[in-house]
Amino acid sequence: MARKVGVVGKPNVGKSTFFSAATLAHVAIANYPFTTIKPNIGMGYVRTPCVCSEFNVTDSPGNSTCVNGTRLVPVEIVDCAGLVPGAWEGRGLGNQFLDEIRQADALIHVVDAAGSTDSEGRPCTPGSHNPHDDVTFLEHELDMWYLQILKKEWDRAVRRVEGAKEDLVPILEDKLSGLGIRKKHLLLAKTKTGLNLEKPSAWSENDLLRFVTELRTQTKPLLLAANKIDVPPAEKNLEALRALGRMVVPCCAEAELALRRAAEKGMLSYVPGDGSFKLDERNKPSESQANALTRIEEKVLIPFGSTGVQDSLNLAFFKLLQMITVYPVEDPEKLTDHKGRVLPDAYLVPYGTTAKEFAAMIHSDLAEGFLYATEVRSKMRVADDYVLKDRDVISIASAKKHA
Ligand SMILES: Nc1nc2c(ncn2[C@@H]2O[C@H](COP(=O)(O)OP(=O)(O)OP(=O)(O)O)[C@@H](O)[C@H]2O)c(=O)[nH]1
Numbered sequence: 001m002a003r004k005v006g007v008v009g010k011p012n013v014g015k016s017t018f019f020s021a022a023t024l025a026h027v028a029i030a031n032y033p034f035t036t037i038k039p040n041i042g043m044g045y046v047r048t049p050c051v052c053s054e055f056n057v058t059d060s061p062g063n064s065t066c067v068n069g070t071r072l073v074p075v076e077i078v079d080c081a082g083l084v085p086g087a088w089e090g091r092g093l094g095n096q097f098l099d100e101i102r103q104a105d106a107l108i109h110v111v112d113a114a115g116s117t118d119s120e121g122r123p124c125t126p127g128s129h130n131p132h133d134d135v136t137f138l139e140h141e142l143d144m145w146y147l148q149i150l151k152k153e154w155d156r157a158v159r160r161v162e163g164a165k166e167d168l169v170p171i172l173e174d175k176l177s178g179l180g181i182r183k184k185h186l187l188l189a190k191t192k193t194g195l196n197l198e199k200p201s202a203w204s205e206n207d208l209l210r211f212v213t214e215l216r217t218q219t220k221p222l223l224l225a226a227n228k229i230d231v232p233p234a235e236k237n238l239e240a241l242r243a244l245g246r247m248v249v250p251c252c253a254e255a256e257l258a259l260r261r262a263a264e265k266g267m268l269s270y271v272p273g274d275g276s277f278k279l280d281e282r283n284k285p286s287e288s289q290a291n292a293l294t295r296i297e298e299k300v301l302i303p304f305g306s307t308g309v310q311d312s313l314n315l316a317f318f319k320l321l322q323m324i325t326v327y328p329v330e331d332p333e334k335l336t337d338h339k340g341r342v343l344p345d346a347y348l349v350p351y352g353t354t355a356k357e358f359a360a361m362i363h364s365d366l367a368e369g370f371l372y373a374t375e376v377r378s379k380m381r382v383a384d385d386y387v388l389k390d391r392d393v394i395s396i397a398s399a400k401k402h403a
């Protein structure tokens, strides 16, 4: 199933602006809390250097696009409702928020790095709220939510382990599967916390919390999009955010949205994630548009290298979720599919995917009749257990032809 990234944070930090920019979808954007009250799922994309230039071919992309040698591969993004303190107990849009977040495999936590909104998302003087508190608060909410789910089953689980001598891991795996928790997560949490799984009755409240924190960081890995970086106090707050040990991306969602809209109108050329844009000579901006663009250059692109929206998405999929890009082709010489299209598809797959598993993602027949695969770059034949690498071009030979 396609991995999804959730855009989360307290109200009014710029989640919908981020989501709109990333998907260019029309969602409500306004300066008051709870603009987003329905879950929004949209298509954004990750960018990766396309293999077309390396293989010196002109490609004809199908499931993705290629802009001047940059491949844009679609991904799903969820714009979650704003989270307020106490959401785990159902405060604000708490339950809705948690249902949305349940669908996400990784999170982009949008933070108002300028400190221009209070803990509930109400506008305040920039610099008067500490964004550091928003990070600890959101993670605490998630932990409390996990804890609440675990506790529902805890007493029974303890009796089964200590009375009936059952193993705790499969019991918890069964009870917590809705959170995407699997055996490997539980075993790692055990190692990291050093807790005794044979004597859960001895776990303190704090032990339980440490255990769920481990599970949460594994199953909802997150990064911080330090948004509103164009507002002066934000830059000063970056260091304090970085000190928390999370991945931090300086971000200006508003600038990304403006650039994508201007590009859509043909005013300029800009590939999301670029550090600059090029004005179109035939389509001059008005004076106010030109001023806004200069401001974006001076406040965002030059000092920070990009608006950070595309970087956040790339990091979420490539680093947090450890996905790689793989290009399947039928003809290993011409790099074409059966219709003669060159490098038609780019697939995002988790690192660790084997050639045969990849075949199954394309078509079950390909996997069933799997003979061997060709790793096109080196022209080497590889077996079914070959672990795919990022930007591999792969041709699968199968005894079973698919339509
Ligand atoms: N200065 C600045 N303002 C921004 C930026 N991104 C968003 N904003 C503004 O912040 C306000 C809130 O933006 P939204 O995107 O609606 O925020 P949200 O987090 O979705 O809010 P809720 O849906 O209420 O939870 C709007 O006025 C945006 O224009 C940014 O990068 N810089």
Ligand SMILES: [Mg+2]
Residues within 6 Å of the ligand: 015, 016, 017, 028, 034, 035, 036, 082
């Ligand atoms: Mg919103």
